[in-house]
Amino acid sequence: MNKDIKIILPPKLYICSSRENQTIQTDREEFNIFFANIIQPYSEDFDVFVNCEYGENLGHCWHIDQLPDSGTVFPLEIRLYDAYGVCLAEKKTMVETVAKQRNGEAFRVLAVGDSMTRSAKYLAHLATKLYGIEFVGSRSFDKTIYHEGRGGWSFENYFHGTRENGDVTSPFLFPRDVSGKDYFGDLGYHRDIADALHDPYQFDGFKVEHPKDGQIVTDKNEAFRFEHGKMTQLEKNVSWEFSFSKYVERQGLKDLNAVTILMGANDLQICPYEESDKRIAKFMDNMERFVQSVREYSAALPIVINLPVLGAEQHAWGKQMGCRGTQKMYRFNILRANQRLIKVYGNRENEFIFLSPMFLNLDPDYGFPKEGYRVNKYASDVVEYQSNWVHPNDNGYCQMGDALGGVLEKIRGLSSTKGG
Template sequence: MTRITPALLLTFFLAASINAQDKLRMLLPPQIYAVTGQEVNVYFDNVILTSNCRNFIFDVNCPKGRQDSIRWRMVPKDSDVGRIPFELNILDSENKKISQAKSEIIIVSRNAGAGKEFSILIVGDSLTDASVYPNELKKLLQESGNPNVKFIGSHAGHGQTIDETHVPHEGRGGWTWNSFCKMYDTSKNDYRSKSPFLFLDEKGKPVLDFKKYLDQYNGGNAPDFITVFLGTNDVFSCNDASIDKKIDDIFGYADILISEFRKAAPQCRIGLITALPPSASQDAFGENYACGQTRWQFRRNQHRLLERLYQKFANSKDNISIIPAYLNIDCENNYPVKGGTANERSKRAISRASNGVHPSVEGYFQIADSLFSWLKYKLSEKN
């Protein structure tokens, strides 16, 4: 189980309390996972709630890595293995400190878990269904010095057949926590019509039965790891008045699904991957949703979901971890763009962000990096 000291947890929640007063609501997790030879980042705009992070000065205190204009970054060496303190201070234009939070960077060796065997089930929405980060995770785990891994799932992306080059998983575009608990549409016959975890009971009623799922897709064996990457669709359309009620609803279904996982896999280590911040530009939301949703409102929704997620699970004693993928993704440079002109009367060629919530391939790779780092840390732990 992840070791979170009482002092570190207190610092985390104290920072949340202080930041609620100054309205930045800094959200820095108690622990940040890193692996030797793999870049780890803390993107400043992703940890505070502001419409323009360039209005503030960021000051990192950390004995390793370097601070750039939009992030702190580090590529750990073998000599860096261990825990290093990390502190982020935010100052205003008068150089007055207005927010502070502390964390620790946990660096493990790239060959952690070498020679072991484990299985993993990856569950998620379209970000998983795209299959980019699951396939990149497999690639990272195929390097020398890694354990042997079995991926579990019913399809390999968009209902595609599983083969040697396509990782099985349970990604389904547009889905939510509710969907995996309740979706059972008999009028359609595609991979998104029914939850893979629902089966008909003796009365013909669909019920959650994770044991039966494992019988079908993993020879009846419990997975060693389950990751769940949901939340974007759940909170996308919320506003400030409705977000907390929606999160209450999300957590109700999360408890149901996690409890079902636990029945068949009591020792499984569960990782909850944080919902991602959106593309840095409103242009992406205009491209995808016209006037249907703003970047700023979704960013507020996503941030509130993460605040509540850490409040609920940060000190979980049920072998549940939070994987802070939100820290590690570059929302300015690793979301899609497309070319065009500045306006209908202009011949000047420009690029505009073109996808609000789905990153580019490089952004998906950063998600894989976050998941890889967490897995390596868990594999390095002594049972």
């Protein structure tokens, strides 16, 4: 393993510029690159030098809130020095400020992900931050923000999640030789959705549906045709396929402008160092498989790969996970995965593939929820620690949304970015 110190930055970074002509400044923008998030391994002993015409080096981050006009492109270089003035690493990225659109057609975005997307908090932030953004999908808790977010899911659930393998089913899995519009879904899964006593974490947010005449339904691994209220068996052992095209057809999505993917937290969460290479390779294979399925649907639909965020401090990991994982192990795996994502997808905007570096902008100190804990059972002193091992607080979700917002506005400014 290469043990060199690394600075992990994407080749390009898009930041929304502040609104022009405001009589009252209510829509101020800012962006941060937190040094602890991008340097692997990180040490407080490093001297981090930022070479940039704009923004401020605040010691723990590069911060900008006085943004140049939209369309401004400028280089940002980070150099890392030790106590003897020796340069240990350096990295450059190009930053572009992009305007927030004020009018025009609705911009339809499908967000796919794990519990961070399930919460819909970074999506809700963008729905108020950006004009005309419409989030689509099969799941919604408020009938306004829709998405494909599943708590606790990894890519494996999306590619192999059938009723035969568990209680929930992937929205992208279909029986082979059955079209998206002709497939209803799994009977047991839809019964659980309709059951008022269902597990709310797994089944809330989905509408109750009933099969129509002629539709194909499955019951675990068997396939039936529904006609006049009766089921006629067609196949005892369904052959499944992952299909983004069939998903779009089944959901009746039209004029889709972008699909965003936020995965990694569950794929790499409990991942020992000894398994890191293998697990990251599998994660990358799955990401490419998802990308290729989107490409089978459309060669021009913009795909945004969100670079996943780092976790909270070890105290939160211990409280939530016992001894099953550590902050440093998680950080090691996520940063290595982000490095691979940047290498593979970082210069492919000509293929309508974009990176959203959410991990840069999430405040490692104030972006996670906190609680007060007694130091031990004898002492009454209370110490405040972060209390959730991977999920940000509302402020952190807003910072994640800011990173994605810049990319979406960049895409919206391009022509011919509809996928069908």
